[in-house]
Amino acid sequence: MTYDVIVLGAGPVGENVADRVVRGGLTAAVVERELVGGECSYWACMPTKALLRSAAALQAARAVPGAREAVTGDLDAAAVLRRRDAFAAHWTDQKQASWLESAGIALHRGHGRIAADRVVEVDGGRTTLTARHAVVVATGSGALVPPRFRAAAPWTSREAAAAQKVPGRLAVIGGGVVATEMATAFTSLGAAVTLLARGPLLSRAEPFAGERVTTSLREAGATVRTGVEVASVTRDSDGTVHLTLTDGERIEADELLVAVGRTPNTADIGLDRIGREPGGWLPVDDTFRVTDGGGWLYAAGDVTGRALLTHQGKYQARAVGDVIVARAKGEAVEDAPWGRHVATADARAVPQVVFTDPEVASVGLTAAEAAAAGIRTRVVDYDLGAVAGAALHADGYAGHARMVVDEDRQVLVGCTLVGPDVAELLHAATVAVVGEVPLQRLWHAVPAYPTVSEIWLRLLEAYGR
Ligand SMILES: Cc1cc2nc3c(=O)[nH]c(=O)nc-3n(C[C@H](O)[C@H](O)[C@H](O)COP(=O)(O)OP(=O)(O)OC[C@H]3O[C@@H](n4cnc5c(N)ncnc54)[C@H](O)[C@@H]3O)c2cc1C
């Protein structure tokens, strides 16, 4: 079977690559070994956010007198899990598979492996597919579980996202995004959570983000231990997990979640058949051609290790799909920064929301990253709770905002907002960073009164005109 483009993996990125090339007039097939929709739909973004949303809604109601009195019960954990099941489409993919069909994309179910230049075998040769123009690797990533934690058969983010019951005691190893979000969710659902992190929480964000999340998790009843290292884990015949820290301290739990990062799904995709080392992230050029990949091999999404986020992967997918079409048709490739066929924002303006309590919304560089990049910066901080719209939003609203300004160019290069419901504020910051809007022009973007967005005016006033 011959197609113009073959995509390995039907996660959000693979689906979008195939969609773009078909819209561009080429034919495309995707190969998927599990569920169409990938990690994001069934075990990552959607189910985890469903686990977090109900507690956030409850908290929002409790923060406003009048609404607070109408809240007469506690969080219904069973109802939360049922809503999560629905958001994971009960782990079935008929809807997404039908969408592929309606978009004119062929689906081959099974494990895909590159067999030779432009040739992909499905399930060891049951079907052989040949690409006229390109093979795109969009196989994503899986949870990284260091060998010393495997003896306890721990949960990864998959089991946490799909949990059918709430453990009494949950130990979490890690201090990043998955660890903090799942500690927040399971604490709200009634588990006694012990989070064990080797460094500060959310260490890639501005320091105040992790500090506020640490305080809030503790206030919610979780035990948060930072600066600790887990030496070994075991599980009893009765299911109890025993963790031993490097200082000898022992901790017991009913379940253990290991959330220490991701590993690319490249170990068994046939890279050895084209003279490449299996495993490892796939390095790509600006237009997502795999380095030394013969010009026909592309990669996008998590597997590249560039920005492990669905929205960023889909942004890459649009560029990849379009550039493959352009090359196939002999059209010009627009690969200058911010061009149609590149993903410039991956390096300069990646937005991310961590759905902890409080939420952490950030885009671009932190103050430390900007300084390390040699940018002459000025950092402006403001108490988000002091904004009129925030005071109205919730009694006792506590939050913090920081903008990082490139003093030489007088533009924003980074922004971090921490507080209840800041997620929806983030896009304004992203537009300012990507648009490189001069601060003097930003003064003319007037936030409506009384919204939390007035933080923009306050940050500019603090910066000075
Ligand atoms: C717990 C958790 C929560 C997250 N929450 C968010 C969030 O809120 N927002 C956000 O933006 N990002 C979030 N992410 C990140 C997001 O899930 C990923 O960035 C995104 O799924 C990457 O998409 P992808 O298509 O590159 O890979 P994946 O979604 O991993 O899809 C890859 C697909 O390829 C298939 N595949 C792999 N190998 C083969 C093969 N050899 N043959 C055939 N098929 C194959 C897999 O079965 C899978 O379906 C979260 C991640 C985790 C772990």
Ligand SMILES: NC(=O)c1ccc[n+]([C@@H]2O[C@H](COP(=O)([O-])OP(=O)(O)OC[C@H]3O[C@@H](n4cnc5c(N)ncnc54)[C@H](O)[C@@H]3O)[C@@H](O)[C@H]2O)c1
């Ligand atoms: N809301 C979101 O956008 C969202 C939510 C979840 C996940 N994600 C994506 O998924 C990716 C993976 O998340 P993650 O939390 O697994 O990774 P992460 O990179 O965010 O955090 C890993 C954490 O594990 C710690 N760690 C690493 N090795 C360790 C070890 N051997 N022992 C103990 N601790 C160790 C690190 O210090 C860090 O705190 C993230 O990069 C993120 O892009 C996004």
